[in-house]
Amino acid sequence: MLDVRELTVHDGRSRPLVRGVSFSVGPGETVGLVGESGSGKSLTARALVSLLPPGLRAGGSALLAGKELVGAKGLRGVRGHAVSLLMQDPFTMLNPLTTIGTHILESLPGRGSRAEVLRRLAEVGITDPAVAARFPFQLSGGMRQRVALAAALAKDPGLLIADEPTTALDVTTQAEVLALLRRLQVERQMGLVLITHDLRVARSACDRVLVMYAGALVESAPSGELDKPAHPYTSGLLRSVPSATHRQPVLLGIPGSVPAAADVADRCPFADRCTWVEDACTDHAPPLVDLGDRSTACRRHDEIDLGHVGDDDVDPTVRVAVGDTLLDVVDVVKTYRSTGFRPTSFTALEGVSLHVTEGESLAVVGESGSGKTTLARTVLGLTDATEGRITLGGVDVTSYRRLRKAQRAQARRLVQCVFQDPYSSLNPAHTIGYALTEALRQRTATDLATEVDELLDLVGLPTSYAKRLPAALSGGQRQRVAIARALAVRPRLLVCDEPVAALDVSVQAQVLEVLRKANRELGIALLFITHDLAVARQVTDRVVVMHRGRIVEHGPTAEVLDAPTHPYTARLVASIPGTAPRTGGETHVAQ
């Protein structure tokens, strides 16, 4: 149905961003387009609907039912009718001043009726007719994504392109939206191109997976055979993903970071990070080789054995923390109040108690709004708890403001933090060396220059980076600097608030390894906040599950994830995109 041949995207200076991508999508088929940031997956999708950012040009050919999409004028009859695009962010996608009903109505072909609007909403699982009269801000993210889906499908397109449709959603909502996409696609016999950075999502939701890297297609395989990769990058990517079912002894990331597509235009894009690289790999861009039902862009695919991903070793060590209690949180309540004409209040934490032992690593998991970040901020003293008590290393730190100066300094040295966004956690005006030196001074370290080098070495960065500004570093490198800065104070507790949520998979593994090293080798206790159960399993010994400001379950990570007792935990575990292809609930529909 859709036949893409040698699709290219160039920027204003004719530098390639996507080079020669070819694939096809049949009716009722789901094709996953997987890649890290900068792989060109979103540009490929946007080129198909002529929605490229200004200044970019598309080349090559894309035939949709015999009609050329690339470079075509007058796409009004095609866009929406034949091919539709579902975008990532459900929070900005809908016009805030227009009701849900109007959104659907204006998308319907011809003169739509109210009954038709309600029928369309029911199709995406919104059965309450009152929703049609509501405004987007009154709906949750998952509901908005459903509305956007109904609008995208209003003109009954034969092909739907979904660009990271579930990335901004919580795990349980993600599972629901993916199942919905799957059901609609089967019912309508519609082609679906699902763009995602998450290999687990692609494997569980797609028939075929295309792996993109730095603007090029490197491998195409049926999702069931992805665990026997034919390209080193796919193999590396699969091994970088932590598993929710077991803990790996070492999480192998891929060294280095993703290059810009234009810099690797005439060579194998993955050569710089590949273990099997040889001189010929960098001579010219390797073509996609057809291997029957799959294809790979690795010219050495028949010489190297990438093995079977999934039967790697399991780290059986169960660490039971013995030692003194380092952090003790007792019945902490945090209520936010707004003052003014109509005072409102919101309780983020409703009596949370937990403790962290010296050298232990504790995960706090939960979805957005569960209060896990608020908990981290109260522990760090960035906000004061309304009620309850927090003790850190024997000092009552419930309110940092009420501490005496010496005590505050002592508490500050005990606990450090790593935040989610690597782009804002370093001051753009100062060099890496400056940031580390400043932290070292707080500890009255003596030999600053040597210690800066040691810190960079500890987190796996070259010592020459001390002279660089944060702008010259990638997200993963910045996050490692942020960890180095936290370790500079030699804390006994490191609070990590979603430290890898903003990073690409291959880089995430490197950062997780640095954190695990800090925990195992330096004996620093971790309070690890995450929404990703697989990451929690890889890094932590014990877990607490939070839901709406309360702890609903706690215990050793392995036990809780293998046999959850609280219904909410069970739902979280069931929502993890399966490592096995295409399983779970609604997605399992016979073709």
Add this chain to the structure above:
Amino acid sequence: MRARARIARKVPGAIPVFALGLVVIAALGGDWLAPYDPGAQDLANTAMPPSGAHWLGTDDLGRDVLSRLVSGARIALLGPAVVAIGVAVLATVIGLLAGYRGGWVDSAIMRGVDLVYAVPPLLVAIVVVGVFGGGYPLAIGVLIALSVPADVRMVRSAVLAQRNLAYVESARTVGVGRGRILFTHLLPNVLPTVVANLLLTFVSALVGLAALAFLGLGVGTGAPDWGRMLAENKGMLDLNPAAMAAPAVLITVVAASVTLIGDRVYDRMAARGRDVGRA
């Protein structure tokens, strides 16, 4: 801001720099560059139109207009510069404090700012300088006091945007003191705003001081000041139009040049240290 930036891009970069450069040279050279003594009267040649001897003609006391313009350049740049720097320093300190401390400190500062903001600046300047005898230092002081509030708001909002970013909170958890966070972490990141504002304040002070001088306030009688020249020479517009047009053109050119340069400086500074790939 955006419309001006668009115009700024169309004007070749060298023009405002060149124009301002000439005025700065005049300010540095002063009386030494002027062809005649700016105060010397020649009652035989009053209100002469431009000629080979007097390029811009003479005024109603026979003084050379060009020499008075060159001689007046120093005070024309110095006064606004003092106002602009004074405002920038005061507003940055107060704005940083209000934005970072928050609470009652912020409330107190901002209500004071609102109060001063509510009065029309030039009107107050005329009354105050007029009532208290119109000294030049007083005129400068009044302009500083009346221009600070707008900048305080600007700096405060820039600080509010930065203070909850992870790098500030990391510095707090590492144990960096409040003063250090304010001046080594927040200040460099609000500096582009401060510098861009400094140049805008310069422009409004230039025009403001010229307006006061036009009304006979601020600069002493007889001093070669552009604003005062406008007032003195307006009676002889038909005899020597250049005597009035030249200071008016100069004030406009300096104001426009500084504004254009300010936009470029802001773009440069704001671009430094930012990511290219991320908005």
